[in-house]
Amino acid sequence: AYKRFSELLPKEERANACAARVPKSQILTLPELRANPFQHRICRVFSTSEHGDDSMSFEDFLDMLSVFSDSATSDIKSHYAFRIFDFDDDGTLDRRDLEKLVDCLTGHGEDSRLSNAEMEQLIRNILEESDIDKDGTINLSEFQHVVSRSPDF
Amino acid sequence: RDCQQADIKHLSGWKQWKRTSSKSLKKILGEVKELSSYLVLWRHDIHSIEGKFGTGIQSYFSFLRFLVLLNFIIFILMFSFVTLPSIISQYGIFNSSFVKIPPKNIAPHCTVYEPNGNKGLVYFYTYLKDLLSGTGFLEVTSLFYGYYTIDAAWISILRYNLPLAYLLATFAYLALSLLWIIKRSVEGFKQNLVHDEDQFQSYCNKVFAGWDFCITDLNAARLKHRSLLYELQTDLEEERLKRKIADRTMKEKLRIYSLRIFINIIVIAVLSGCFYSIYRATVFSQENSNVSMRTLGQIQLGLANLIVQYLPSIVITLANFVAPQIFSILIRFEDYSPAFEIRLTLMRCVFVRLANIGVLLFSLWSQISYCDTEECKACGYNYELYPCWESEVGQEMYKLMIFDFIIILAVTLFLDFPRKLLVTHCSCKPVQWCGLQEFGISDNVLEIIYGQTICWIGTFFSPLLPAIATVKYFIIFYIKKISLLHTRKPTARPIRASSSNFFFLLVLLIGLVLAFIPLGISIAHIPSSKACGPFRSFNTSWAVVPDTILEFPTGLQQVLYGVASEAFAVPFFMVICLIMFYFIALAGAHKRVVEQLREQLVLVSIDPLF
Numbered sequence: 100a101y102k103r104f105s106e107l108l109p110k111e112e113r114a115n116a117c118a119a120r121v122p123k124s125q126i127l128t129l130p131e132l133r134a135n136p137f138q139h140r141i142c143r144v145f146s147t148s149e150h151g152d153d154s155m156s157f158e159d160f161l162d163m164l165s166v167f168s169d170s171a172t173s174d175i176k177s178h179y180a181f182r183i184f185d186f187d188d189d190g191t192l193d194r195r196d197l198e199k200l201v202d203c204l205t206g207h208g209e210d211s212r213l214s215n216a217e218m219e220q221l222i223r224n225i226l227e228e229s230d231i232d233k234d235g236t237i238n239l240s241e242f243q244h245v246v247s248r249s250p251d252f
Numbered sequence: 253r254d255c256q257q258a259d260i261k262h263l264s265g266w267k268q269w270k271r272t273s274s275k276s277l278k279k280i281l282g283e284v285k286e287l288s289s290y291l292v293l294w295r296h297d298i299h300s301i302e303g304k305f306g307t308g309i310q311s312y313f314s315f316l317r318f319l320v321l322l323n324f325i326i327f328i329l330m331f332s333f334v335t336l337p338s339i340i341s342q343y344g345i346f347n348s349s350f351v352k353i354p355p356k357n358i359a360p361h362c363t364v365y366e367p368n369g370n371k372g373l374v375y376f377y378t379y380l381k382d383l384l385s386g387t388g389f390l391e392v393t394s395l396f397y398g399y400y401t402i403d404a405a406w407i408s409i410l411r412y413n414l415p416l417a418y419l420l421a422t423f424a425y426l427a428l429s430l431l432w433i434i435k436r437s438v439e440g441f442k443q444n445l446v447h448d449e450d451q452f453q454s455y456c457n458k459v460f461a462g463w464d465f466c467i468t469d470l471n472a473a474r475l476k477h478r479s480l481l482y483e484l485q486t487d488l489e490e491e492r493l494k495r496k497i498a499d500r501t502m503k504e505k506l507r508i509y510s511l512r513i514f515i516n517i518i519v520i521a522v523l524s525g526c527f528y529s530i531y532r533a534t535v536f537s538q539e540n541s542n543v544s545m546r547t548l549g550q551i552q553l554g555l556a557n558l559i560v561q562y563l564p565s566i567v568i569t570l571a572n573f574v575a576p577q578i579f580s581i582l583i584r585f586e587d588y589s590p591a592f593e594i595r596l597t598l599m600r601c602v603f604v605r606l607a608n609i610g611v612l613l614f615s616l617w618s619q620i621s622y623c624d625t626e627e628c629k630a631c632g633y634n635y636e637l638y639p640c641w642e643s644e645v646g647q648e649m650y651k652l653m654i655f656d657f658i659i660i661l662a663v664t665l666f667l668d669f670p671r672k673l674l675v676t677h678c679s680c681k682p683v684q685w686c687g688l689q690e691f692g693i694s695d696n697v698l699e700i701i702y703g704q705t706i707c708w709i710g711t712f713f714s715p716l717l718p719a720i721a722t723v724k725y726f727i728i729f730y731i732k733k734i735s736l737l738h739t740r741k742p743t744a745r746p747i748r749a750s751s752s753n754f755f756f757l758l759v760l761l762i763g764l765v766l767a768f769i770p771l772g773i774s775i776a777h778i779p780s781s782k783a784c785g786p787f788r789s790f791n792t793s794w795a796v797v798p799d800t801i802l803e804f805p806t807g808l809q810q811v812l813y814g815v816a817s818e819a820f821a822v823p824f825f826m827v828i829c830l831i832m833f834y835f836i837a838l839a840g841a842h843k844r845v846v847e848q849l850r851e852q853l854v855l856v857s858i859d860p861l862f
Contacts, residue, residue: 135473136473136477180460184460197459200459201459201484204459204477204480204481205477205480205481205484213481213484213485217484217485217488220488220491221455221459221484221488224455224491225455225456225459228455228456229456231850231853232853232856242460245456245460246460246461
C-alpha cells in the first residue's frame with residue numbers, strides 16, 4: 100500500500116511520503132477510483148485536510164483502503180457509506196440527497212436520467228421501505244438496518 | 253498511529269511483547285491466506301472477468317470451476333477404489349492376483365460375450381470411429397463396465413471385494429456430490445430467505461448497494477450505469493404493471509386464463525413431440541447400429557454408421573436448442589410480469605433438458621428388457637443384442653458427452669467468431685442491427701448442468717467418465733473465456749450475483765436428484781448382465797449388499813435389520829416431521845415479533861414520552 104501511495108506523489112516528495120499530502124487530482128487517477136461515480140464524495144469523506152481541498156495523507160489513504168477491504172466489518176462499511184451518500188453533510192439522507200445519489204448511479208448524461216415521475220415514484224418507494232420512523236429522511240441507524248439485510252452490499 | 257505509540261510507553265514489558273507477537277502473528281496469517289489464495293485455480297482470470305463484465309457472469313465461471321473440482325474428486329474416488337485394484341490384480345503387481353468365480357445356476361447362453369477388440373489389421377478410420385463411439389478397442393478397456401469382470405482381488409493377504417467396492421464407490425460419489433452442493437447452497441439459501449423479505453426492500457438494495465466497487469474499466473462503468481438505469485426503470489414499470497393487473501375486470505381475467513391454459517397445452521404438445529422423436533431415434537439407432545457395427549465396410553458405410561450411432565445425441569441437442577426458442581416466443585402471449593416470465597421460461601428449459609435424458613434412458617431400457625423368448629426370460633434381459641448391457645449404456649453416455657463437447661466447440665468456432673468478423677467489417681444495416689450476441693448466462697449454465705447430469709448417470713457404467721468430464725470442463729472454461737472476451741457484448745439486463753449462485757446450485761441439485769432415479773432402477777431392478785462386469789454372480793447389482801450383510805456376525809445383522817424395518821422408520825419419520833413443524837412455528841413467531849417491534853419504533857418517534 101505504501102508503494103501505491105508513493106507512486107502518486109511527484110518525485111521530489113517521495114522520500115518524505117509519510118508526511119506529505121497528495122492532491123485530489125492525483126488520487127482520482129487511481130484505477131479503482133477512476134470509474135467510480137462517487138469519487139468526489141469518497142475523497143471528501145476520507146480527507147482530513149483543514150483547507151478543504153480534499154487532499155489525502157498516507158493515513159487517510161490507509162483509512163480508505165481498510166474500509167474498502169474485504170475484512171472490514173459491515174458496521175464500518177455502512178457507516179462510511181452513509182457519509183459518502185450524504186451529499187450535503189447534514190447527517191441524514193433527505194430527498195435531495197437521494198435524488199443526487201440516483202443520478203450518480205445512472206450516469207451523468209442527459210439521456211441517462213430518470214424522468215421526474217419515475218424519480219418521484221422511486222424515492223417514494225425507497226422512503227417507504229427504509230424510513231421506519233416516517234420522518235421523511237433516513238438517519239444512520241435506519242440506513243444500517245436496511246444495509247444489514249441487503250445481501251449484495 | 254500516534255495513539256498506538258503513546259500507548260506503548262505506558263504498557264509494561266510483558267504486555268508490549270504480547271502486543272508485538274499478536275501483531276506479527278496476524279501479519280503471518282494474512283500472508284499465508286494471500287499465498288493460499290494464489291493456489292486457487294484461475295483466481296486471476298475470474299477476477300479480471302469480474303472487473304470487466306460484472307458479478308453475474310463471474311458467478312458462471314466460478315460455478316464452472318466448482319464443477320471441474322467436483323469431477324476431479326469423483327474421478328479420484330472411482331479410480332482409487334475401483335480401477336486401481338483391478339489393474340493391480342490383473343497385472344500381478346505387488347504379488348496380487350484375482351479371482352473369477354464361475355457363475356452357478358445360470359444358463360450358459362447368457363454368459364457369451366465377445367467384444368470386438370479389433371485385433372489384426374484394421375483401417376485407421378476404424379480407430380477414429382471407435383474413439384468417437386466407444387466401441388471396438390475402447391470397449392475392452394477400463395473405460396467401461398465390461399472390463400471389471402473379476403469377483404475379488406487378492407493383494408498380499410487382503411481380500412478386496414470388488415463388486416462391493418464398485419457399488420459403495422457409486423453411492424459414495426453420489427453422496428459426496430449431494431453434500432458438497434448442499435453445503436455451497438446453504439449460504440446462498442440463507443441470503444435468499446432474507447432476500448425474500450427483501451421484496452419490500454428491493455429498491456433500497458438497488459440504490460444503496462447497486463454500484464459494484466470492483467469495476468476499474470471506464471467502458472464497464474458506462475455499461476454498469478446503463479444497466480442500473482435499465483434495472484430501475486424495469487422495476488418501476490413492473491410496479492405499474494402490478495397495479496394494472498390488480499385492476500383487471502372479470503372478463504379480462506377470464507380471457508387471459510383461458511389463453512394461458514391454451515398455451516400450456518401447446519407447451520405440453522411440444523414436449524411430447526420432443527420425447528417421441530428421441531424415443532424413435534434411440535430405437536432406430538439401437539436396431540441399426542448393431543447390425544453393421546461388427547463389420548468393416550467402406551468409408552461411406554462407416555460414416556453413415558457413425559451418424560446412426562450419434563442419432564440420439566443429435567436429436568437431443570436439436571430439441572435442447574429448438575424448445576427454448578419456442579418457449580420464449582410463446583411466453584410473450586401469456587402476459588405475465590417480466591420477472592415471472594424469465595423464471596417460468598427457465599423452469600421449462602430446465603425441464604426439457606433433464607427430461608430428454610430421462611426419455612433416452614427409458615427408451616434404452618425398454619430395448620434392453622424387451623423379452624419374448626424363453627431363453628431371453630431366463631437371462632432377464634435381451635442377451636442377443638446386449639450381452640453386456642451396462643457397457644452399452646456407458647457407451648451412450650460417452651457418446652452424449654463427446655457430442656456435447658463437439659457442439660460447444662463448433663458453436664464457438666463457427667457461429668461466434670464469424671459473427672464477430674461480420675459485425676466488425678461489414679457496416680450494412682441488417683448486420684449491424686443483429687449485432688453481437690449477449691452472453692446468455694442461463695443458457696450456458698443449463699448446458700453445463702446437462703453435461704454434469706450425464707456424467708453422474710454415466711459414471712456407474714463407465715468409471716473413467718469423470719476424468720473425461722474434468723478435461724472437458726477445463727477446456728470449456730478457456731473456450732468460453734476467449735469467446736466472452738472477443739465476441740460478446742455484455743448483457744443489457746443484469747442478473748444479481750447472490751440470487752444467481754443459489755439458482756445454479758438449485759438446478760444442479762435437481763439434476764443430481766434426477767440422476768438418482770435411473771441409477772436406482774439400474775442397480776436395484778434390472779438384472780445385471782451375466783457375461784461381464786463384477787455383478788455376474790448376483791441377480792441384480794444391489795444383491796451384493798444383502799449377501800455381504802449375511803456374512804456379518806449375527807448381532808450386527810440384527811441391528812441392521814432393526815434399522816431397516818418399519819418399527820424404526822415410522823417413528824423416526826414422525827419425529828422429523830415434528831421437528832420441522834417446530835421450526836416453522838418458530839420462524840412464524842419471529843416474524844410477528846419483528847412486525848411488533850417495527851410498529852413500536854414508529855410509535856416511539858411520534859410520541860417521545862411513550
